[in-house]
Every structure is written in structure tokens, then in C-alpha cells.
Amino acid sequence: MGGGRDYPAPLPDVADYTVTFDGPDDPLHPHNWPLKKKVWMCTVLAFDTLCIAFGSAIVSGAVPYMSAIFHVHYVVSTLALSLYIFGFATGPVVWAPLSELYGRIPVLFASSFLFTVFNFAVACSDRIESVLICRFFAGCLGAAPMVVVPASFADMFGNKTRGTVVVFFALAVSVGPTMAPFLSAFIAKNSSMGWRWESFMVGIISVPQLFVIPFMNETHHPIILVNKAREIKRRTGIWGIHAPHDEFSLTIKEIVENNLTRPLHMLFTEPILFTVSLYNAFIYGMLYLFLTAYPIVFQLGYKMAPGTIGFEQW
Template sequence: MDAEKHPPSEPPFESGSTTPLQHVSGRTPRSATSDDSIGSDATETEGGIPQKLPSLKSPKNIQYNTDLEKGPGGSQSENLQAAVQHVDSNLVDWDGPSDPENPMNWGLAKKWYITMMMSAMTFCITFSSSVFSQATAVTAKVYGVSTEVTTLATSFVVLGFALGPLVFGPLSELYGRPRPLFVGFIISAIFQIPVAVAQNIETILICRFFIGMFGSAAMAIVGGVLVDLWDPVSRGIAGATFASSTFIGPIAGPIVGGFIVHSHLGWRWTAWITLILKAVIGCICVLTIPETFGPLLLQRRAARLRKETGNPALRTALDDARPTMQDIFSKYFSRPLKMLVLEPILLLITLYLAITYGILYLFFFAYPISFQEVRGWKHPGVAALPFIGLFIGILAGCMFVVYFTRTRFARKMREAGSVVPEERLPPMIAAAFILPAGLFWFSWTSSPTISWVPQVISGIPTGFGIIVIFLQGLNYLTDIYMMFTNSAFAANTLVRSGFGAAFPLFAAQMFHKLGVRWAGSLLGFLTVAMIPVPMLFYVYGNKIRAMSRFSPKL
């Protein structure tokens, strides 16, 4: 690919990449817009640096990817020549595309086990974000504060989600996947203890923030693990599994929390139960999940070969191109803000995803108002059961995205060899209409004179719309920004988590003052206003991308 306006040189590899180099590879080259749901191989390249060099054991068996990025001040042929000159017999790489030590070549059962356990860790973290929402009223009475203050206990966790990836993303590049992932997960679990024994609201709020910040290691790193393990097509299914855990966790939280708070256990057991869940899943993962980060595995191979051969010159590409703190600061701090200001696609898609994410967390307080207060369902656990409608909708949305990706999208890939990013948008356009329909449905069936059944069913289109918009929005950003995907995701996560933290703070006031009908309708009108966003990019996305400083021109 030949970028017309190429930004400054990038760090040598991104979080979530399987190897630090891309253009010279032992694997079959892939299109820049191939089927990815979580991450993209394209994110593994920055600044025209090759991804993989030939194996130490097979220096002559080189396969070149001719779809080269034009680096700063260099042509495609110059970049290729530079990559070839960089090859030497002391550089350790995978032993061809079928190297059994390459995580991409691990057995299917092993890869699915890792994927499911990582998704379980993510479920634990997102579950902990919402389970306390059912204790809001109780803790307000216990500590003599308003419910607005105790609502912060939910908002602070989501706020931690925004800041955590800025720490754990760089750490996963420097130290591999498991170490920062497990450290963050364990510390997050430990902070459940002071919440469970807290004697004041300040302790709860501070510790809940750290639960979110350290727990976000899972959401920041698991996407990279999926890139390490799966080919682009299979990654679509694995990515949908991971995404479903991200949304099912917070939906399960209020249901479980409602029954705990109303039982003899009391509200403190929302923290104890979460701690037990995290301890069980965490221990299993620590004992069974291996390193999947390709560059680090190659470093271990190089160390073993140096010992076996007595050749101290053996090294890996990561040794030659370790990212500096300046590279990491640019990727995770300065560039995301710059892209958010300069990129209309990133700005509008991020705004859309942030609104849908905020609505999801707002519902953790709107549903109890509608079913407990308006309909008179006194038991908090029973009043939380309508969240099952959202749960069904999210599962249906994930299956729909997988089906679309493996049929229409995959067919276009086979026929044309590549697909424009806008081919990700048809499901998002459909979901853009389905989401407000679900919100209006929820709002105008909320009267206690109407059966509860249609209002509960309204959660299905609402959940479907939220997850499809979320998945396809991220896929669209991945296909557009390619080697800048991590920076785009950092900006998206920061804004989206901010909305997720803010929306619950005005949920109670809005639904009490406007009533369920008009408060829900206001959310519906807000999502109606966002319908043109995916339609605009589906029609004019190609022209808008042509003016982008960060979207490579193919």
C-alpha cells in the first residue's frame, strides 16, 4: 500500500501483534482488509517495518509480501531491499509457516481453551462492574448519603476501564501477555476485600475505581491474545465470543446482585461472591494459560539456542527493534487524541459506540426503576430478571455478526481478494434502526396496565442493536486505520468508558422526572439521530478516507 500522506514513523509493533515485523513473512500474506473481529494483522505493522524475517534454520526460504507500506522517505522497493539487507544468519525466527511453537499453529482445542478462559476473565471483570448497582439504595441508607453518591461505585469501575488500557497496553508489549494480565486481574480481585469490609463510602468508591483500572488488563490484552492465536476468519468467531463476555458480564451482575442483596447474605456479599469467582477463574488461568506473544516466545527460543550452540550473537527482531518509551507514549497518549480531533470517521464512530455503551450502563438503573418502582416488583432479584431479554439480544447479535462475516463478507473476500472497509457497515446500518425500535418499545410498554411480557421482550432488539453496532463499529475502525488501530482503540476506549461512567449518574433523575416513557423515548431519539452515521460512511466513506492522514491508501 502506498500512503499519500504518511504520518511520522511508528514504533516497531503494536500490542496484540503476533510478531514485531510484518512484510517479510513465513506465513501467507493477507489482505489489509481481511476478516478480523478483534484486532488485525495490519495492526502489527508501523512505519514500514517488516513483520517476520526468515527462520534461522531456513535463511533461503523467504516469502515476501508485496503489499508494502511506503515508509517515510522510502519507496516500496527500497523498503524491501532494506528488509532483505537486514536478514542475517544470527536472526532467530519461526521455522517456516508450520512451526509448531508458533501459537498460530497450536491445536484447535488448546486455542479454544485459552480463548474461553480469557473470555471468562473478562466476564468476571465486567460482572464486577455492575453487580454493586443493586446495592446502591441499601448502601446509601447505611452510610447516610444520597443514591447519586453510591451510584458512583458503578461509574468509578467503568472510569477505571478507561484508564487501565493506557497502562496495560504498553506492558503487554514489553513483558508479554500473561504477566501484566494476571497481575492486573489478581490486584483487581484483592480490591474486592476492602469493599466487602468497608466502614465508609469513601473506601468503597476508591477501591471500586481500582477494581476497574486493574481489571481492565483483561479487556486491554485479550484482544491481542486472539490475534496471536487465530487466523483472520476464525478470529471472527473467537472475537464474537470475547465480545459477548464483555456485555453478558454486566448484564448478569444486576441479576445476581439483586438476589444477593435481598437474601440473608446482604450487600457485602456482592463483593465476596465476585472475589470467589475471580479467585477460581484466576487460579485456573495462572496455572494453565501459556505465553502467546510471538516476539517473546522467539526471545526464549533465541536464549535456548545461544545456550545450546554457544553463539552469543543469536537474537530476535524484538531485540533489534524494542519500542522506546517515546514510541509507547505516542501510540497510547498523544496520537489517540490527535486522531480523535483530526479523523471524522473515528470521532463519529466513537461517539456512536460511546452512546450505546452509556445506554447499556444506564439500563442497570433504569430497569429497576421501571420494574421495581413502576410495576411494583419488590424483590430486587426478580426485578432484574428482565435483563434476560438484553442477554438474548446480545447472543443473537453475536451470532448474526459471525454469520454475516462467514457468508457475505467472506464471499466478497474470495471473489475480489480484498474488501473495502465499508463492507463492514450493512449489519451496523440494520442495527442502527433496530436499537431505537427496541428503546421505544421498552418505553411505551412500561405502563403497569400493560403486561410485563412485551416490555421484557423489548430487550432483545435493544441488546441486538447494541452489540452489533459495537462489534461492527470496532471492525470498521480496524479495517480503516490498520497499523494505527491500537491508537484508534485507545481514543475510542477513553471516550466510550467516559460515557459508560457518566450515564448512570443521571439515570435516576431522568427517569423519575420524565417518567419511563419519555426518558426511554429520549434515548430512542438520541439513537435515531445517530442512524445517519453508518449510512454516511457507507456512501461516502471512501472519499472521507482519501483525506485521512492515518488511513493508508490502498
């Protein structure tokens, strides 16, 4: 062992020192939390998702103004919308395994903080390149709610009630992008505000999340047991007390295999998965295609005011 020490005596059975939930009715288990607590947490998480989805389409009304201000083609300005959605595809690859390792709350807080910072960065940018880069990172680093919030709902609700609760997540994802365009158009059209206030507004409504999320209870079951084991260890001084999650770790290789190569393999080898993914990709693509098509059709074709064309979309 070193230092002149002999090998220690054999340790007792590790199962005797492993912390678990105290039966199916354990109040620490998220399924047994009071309904009011669950409703409050679901409201906060759904609002966090709404902010991310709302931010995806908030620049749709600013595209013509950015083209004129930065002297770029209309297609270049629409990259502010496209790169944000591209960030949605890349960010969850990292956020999902991190939430399994460190819990839902730390990941959601980090994502919300970075999302807020990069939205303010978009609003303060003085070059189109800066706008596009910050929009990508706002979507990529802020995309954690897209994968972590459904997992949190699954942590708190069983199979019988989970479907009802996930409806609120689905509403947040769909209502956000469709609600943003007409607000975006009115803000960009307002001479006392301008297109920068679109990103300012997204950043401002995201700030309250930074003061609420850190004080929410963790919902990931293994992390709850880790906290329970840490508390028992502190009270008893028995260093061998631990949770099963303490022995769990992910390497870079495992993250790549589990979150990149395996999903691609399943996508092209499972017909049902491929069909559903293709359908969802088509619907999601059409949704954001409409965001850029409506101004062309109703503003240029029907000569409608920039703000009112958003109501046509809504």
C-alpha cells in the same frame, strides 16, 4: 575498552544470530497450535473477560443499601458503578503497551490478581470513600482483558477465523453487565448475605484464574521468539543469539505519544473513527444507565421486588 583491553574483532552479521519462526508451519507459531489448545485458551480468556465485565455491574443492586448504610445520597452510591467504568477507560492505556513489552500472560495475571484483591477490599470496606476508591482501582487495574484478550485471539487466529472467535469476547463483554444486576439484587436482598457478598462473589470466581493463567502458553509472537532465543542460548552458550524483540523498548514519552496523544488526534481527525466511537460510547453509556434506571422504574414505580426487576433487565 578499559582494563588494558583493546577493541574486539568485528562481530559477524547480526542476522545470522537473530531467531525467527521456522517457516509458516512452525509448531511454535500460535496459528499452528492444535485446535483443542486454542479452544481451551480462548475459554479461559473469555471467562477472564466475563469476570471483569460481570464485576462492573454487580453493585447495581446494592446502591440503595449502600445509601442507607453509609447515609449518603443515591447519586453518591452510584459512583461505585461509574468509577469502575471510568477505570475501564484509564487502565488499558497502561496495560496495552505492557502486553507488547512483556507478553500477554504476565499482564493478564497481574491484572487478575489486582482485580481480585480490590474486589475483596470493596467487600471489606467500612466507609463509602473506601468502597468508591477500591471500585475504581478494581476497574482500572482489572481492565487488562478488555485490550489484551482480543490481542491474544489475534495472535492465535488468522484473518479468516479471527472474526468468529472474537464473537466470544463480545459476548463476554455484553453478557457480563446484563447478567449481574438480578444476581446482585437477590444477594443484596438476602439478609444472611448482604451487599458485601456481591464483591466477595466476584473475588471468589476470579480466584481460579490466578491458578490457571500462569500456566498458559504465551501467545505474543515476539515474546515466543524471545523464549526460543533464550533456550537456544542456554543450550549452545552462544551469547549473541537473540530475538528481534530484545532490541525493542518503550520510553514513557513513547507510551504517552502512542497511547494518549495519537489516539486523541485520530479520534478528532478521522470522521469514521469519530462516528463509530461516538456510537459505541452512546450504546455503552445507555447500557450502564439502564442498570441504575431499572430499579427506579420497576421497584419504585411498579413496586416490584428488588430481585425480580433484574429479570426484567435480563
